[in-house]
């Protein structure tokens with residue numbers, strides 16, 4: 001046992017992941033834990049370049065190429081940031097991980113969800129989170145929040161609402177399949193209540 005803890009936050013765009021990550025980081029730090037706050041895509045220098053391609057490239061990217069770009073970002077990030085931090089006994093608090101790939105790349109209906117999961121697990125040499133917090137919000141509410149905060153959308157955010165409905169359904173199916181890894185919270189509730197639910201789930205483990 002290393003004492004390291006790997007926590008990921010998942011959910012559609014506009015569900016409040018960053019807000020909850022900040023509150024959780026504050027709580028964990030207050031408990032004396034060292035927290036590495038990171039994200040995918042873009043948690044490393046090489047990853048920042050990959051992020052630029054997947055989010056802002058003009059024109060189409062073939063679905064398999066897109067899946068491989070996210071997997072490449074993940075492979076490098078896990079090897080150089082996540083695993084070393086866990087080995088030092090730290091808490092890794094990460095915005096998005098392999099469930100994002102399954103939910104988003106799988107939602108395009110072209111790629112098989114199981115294959116995407118296997119690709120990610122290969123990239124990450126099998127590393128799964130200890131806890132995955134899914135912030136669940138219906139796509140219209142999420143869209144309204146995004147509209148209020150953005151003047152410009154990235155490639156994924158600009159997808160139509162049926163795409164985002166499939167992403168949400170994909171996430172809920174993943175959570176149902178692995179209830180011991182997932183905590184699903186209704187992201188429409190007040191920020192403080194959500195944060196309290198997350199702390200309660202983690203209480204025995206930190």
Ligand code: TYD
Pocket residue numbers: 013039040041055070095096097098100101102104105154156157
């Ligand atoms: P994110 O960093 O949460 O965007 P922002 O900072 O603009 O809120 O995520 C970027 C986008 O990448 C998001 O729309 C989901 C998408 N994504 C995938 O499609 N597959 C993946 O494997 C990951 C990690 C993200």
